[in-house]
Amino acid sequence: MRLIILGFLAWAISCSSVFAEEYNLTVNLHGIKNSIGQVYVELYSDAKTFRESALAQHVIKVAAKNDNVTVKLSGLKPGAYAILAFHDEDENGVLNKRFGMIPIEGYALSNDPEVFGPPAFEDSKFEIVSDKELNIPIHYK
DSSP states (O other), X not given: OXXXXXXXXXXXXXXXXXXXXXXXXXXXXXXXXXXXXXXXXEEEXXXXXXXXXXXXXXXXXXXXXXXXXXXXXXXXXXXXXXXXXXXXXXXXXXXXXXXXXXXSSOEEETTOOOOSSSOOHHHHOEEESSOEEEEEEOBOO
């Protein structure tokens, strides 16, 4: 009988992870300089793939709007994430950079860290443990 109870408890605990909480994330980007092109919002959950668009957990593309754009993501599991967003004015699907390093289109990072060189996941990382809203400025060089 004890083995049956232990087996049932183990099964119940394993099932609880299947029903883990999911949360919503609202990303408000502000400071967009015009309505030309698209705005990309990329969500990452792994430091190893951060800044690699093809490996982002989510990529959302919306029409650019002068000043503000809001994007909503749902069904996110608790954990660490980072946002990289950019204003793709020429609609080529990538963040254009001078010398392969310096963005020449508007860009934004969660936590709005000061960056000198490629941005790091750790500097942009935030935790999802409930529904969350981020307000992030877009920077133009």
